[in-house]
Amino acid sequence: MQTVIQVVSSRAESLRERIVNDPQLEHFGLKVDREKKKGRQYGWAKIYRNGAHGALNLQWLAGPRTLVGRIVTKGEGCPALLAGTFLCYVLARYRNEVKAVHVWIQEGDEEDADEV
Numbered sequence: 001m002q003t004v005i006q007v008v009s010s011r012a013e014s015l016r017e018r019i020v021n022d023p024q025l026e027h028f029g030l031k032v033d034r035e036k037k038k039g040r041q042y043g044w045a046k047i048y049r050n051g052a053h054g055a056l057n058l059q060w061l062a063g064p065r066t067l068v069g070r071i072v073t074k075g076e077g078c079p080a081l082l083a084g085t086f087l088c089y090v091l092a093r094y095r096n097e098v099k100a101v102h103v104w105i106q107e108g109d110e111e112d113a114d115e116v
Contacts, residue, residue: 001107003079005056005069007090008100015067015094016060020045028089049085053077056086 009015019025020032025047033046033055047056054073061068069086071079083103090098 001073001105003071003073003083004102004104004106005071005083005086006100006102007067007069007094007098008102009065009067009094010097010099012062012065014043014060014062015097016043016045016058018094019047019058019067019090022093024093025089028092029085030089047086049082052079052082052085054079054082056082 007015025032029049031048031050033048043060045058047058054071054077057070057072059068060066071082073079087101087103090101
């Protein structure tokens, strides 16, 4: 199961890039584990929170100015702590540019998420 978080921005600059380079990220208990952008149209980043289940995989879609985050959990893992912390961070740091936030649960494995 995975939780999908979609953040629509009013700015054209990559929200993913600004998040991974934000020194305030750790003040919210979030940490960038890995990121990749070479050779891909859209880069990605993997974010964790200590004590939370799963990882948040972020991807910026430049055309629609949308940040898509996927929290993949296995078994009985609950994504609530990571999702809540991330949304708190986004709204605290970028609320003036956030036009919409959508959150939904998607059943199935991570490969199905590419259709989002």
